[in-house]
Amino acid sequence: MVLEPIRLFFSRIPADPQFGPFVNRVKARTARGTFSLPINLLTINQFFGENFTPEAARRFVESIGDQSITDPVTFEDQALRFLGRELYENFFHGYTKKQWGVEPSALPASILQRLPVRFSYDDNYYNQTYQGIPLDGYTAIVERILDHPDVSVHVGETFKPASAQEYDHVYWSGPMDSYFDFRKGRLQYRSLRFERMDGHGDEQGNAVINYCEEHVPYTRVAEHKHFAPWESHADTVLFREYSSLAGDDDIPYYPLRLTDDKAMLREYVELAEAQREVTFIGRLGTYRYLDMHVVIAESLALAADVITHGIDETRAFSVRPLPSESVGDRISTSP
Numbered sequence: 001m002v003l004e005p006i007r008l009f010f011s012r013i014p015a016d017p018q019f020g021p022f023v024n025r026v027k028a029r030t031a032r033g034t035f036s037l038p039i040n041l042l043t044i045n046q047f048f049g050e051n052f053t054p055e056a057a058r059r060f061v062e063s064i065g066d067q068s069i070t071d072p073v074t075f076e077d078q079a080l081r082f083l084g085r086e087l088y089e090n091f092f093h094g095y096t097k098k099q100w101g102v103e104p105s106a107l108p109a110s111i112l113q114r115l116p117v118r119f120s121y122d123d124n125y126y127n128q129t130y131q132g133i134p135l136d137g138y139t140a141i142v143e144r145i146l147d148h149p150d151v152s153v154h155v156g157e158t159f160k161p162a163s164a165q166e167y168d169h170v171y172w173s174g175p176m177d178s179y180f181d182f183r184k185g186r187l188q189y190r191s192l193r194f195e196r197m198d199g200h201g202d203e204q205g206n207a208v209i210n211y212c213e214e215h216v217p218y219t220r221v222a223e224h225k226h227f228a229p230w231e232s233h234a235d236t237v238l239f240r241e242y243s244s245l246a247g248d249d250d251i252p253y254y255p256l257r258l259t260d261d262k263a264m265l266r267e268y269v270e271l272a273e274a275q276r277e278v279t280f281i282g283r284l285g286t287y288r289y290l291d292m293h294v295v296i297a298e299s300l301a302l303a304a305d306v307i308t309h310g311i312d313e314t315r316a317f318s319v320r321p322l323p324s325e326s327v328g329d330r331i332s333t334s335p
């Protein structure tokens, strides 16, 4: 019986992995200096040399926004309308271009729906209520989940869709287009190259610094010891991230979801919905940019659905990948 192992599987997840108190406070290196990100009251006051209150800052940002743009069509129009040229050019133009490989004037306005600015001194990168890093790391959590006699792990092997018939059901977390052997074409992804740097002491002073200038070839640098501030290490490891369009042999990281991709995605969704033996899950399987907690929540909901209704009722998607989600939520932030 298939359902019992699923129940057992979920009973193995530790109810309370211990989390250490990490809060992501990203900094942005711009042509005018280093500032706090997302743009907040401190950023605005330091960038413009002012001492605004929240309300005064709101009025000021409104006043520098380009009000002549009444019907923004592109991301650039929208950003200029919300933020004005100085903030846009220093914080968004170069970074967006490097991260997505597209001129911001070629991206649709719809992807910047919210004003990417806070009128308070809150510099927490995330809006979530809880934030932390597991004290034993993520590997330990995953090891405990997988440590069960009914779970077998095959590393270094590629699962071939042709063998799907051998199983009761397949949950596919690989790229949706690769499941169908790219028969409708290749969906576009951004890939990353990581450059490791080793050093001593504290080289950067922060977990993440974004590099907003277009001429700096990397998008951001992470110094990993700062993700675990309760630990102490004499040495340090940093990674620079370089973004590029994923070639056929690169690891796909971020779905692009530009207009052509969305048209192709529709065709793949139709193909997927014609299958009975597979459910497409996660970031690559549904071609959406998703943070971890979203993927985990969707997977738990799917598992609960399978436990309640059985595998025969499982659909190709628990969350249909169309139509609206896009690179947008990621534009105002870093990935």
Ligand SMILES: Cc1cc2nc3c(=O)[nH]c(=O)nc-3n(C[C@H](O)[C@H](O)[C@H](O)COP(=O)(O)OP(=O)(O)OC[C@H]3O[C@@H](n4cnc5c(N)ncnc54)[C@H](O)[C@@H]3O)c2cc1C
Pocket (backbone or CB within 6 Å): 157, 158, 159, 160, 173, 174, 175, 192, 253, 254, 281, 282, 283, 284, 290, 291, 292, 293, 295, 335
């Ligand atoms: C640089 C970067 C930074 C990020 N930072 C954050 C962050 O700070 N916070 C956050 O919440 N999220 C972050 N994310 C997003 C997070 O990584 C994803 O939400 C999460 O990994 C998605 O989980 P998933 O299981 O859907 O996909 P993945 O983690 O990509 O897992 C899919 C797995 O399927 C495997 N696979 C694919 N095809 C096959 C095949 N044919 N056979 C066998 N195996 C296959 C792949 O190798 C991969 O291991 C970040 C992502 C990136 C790229």
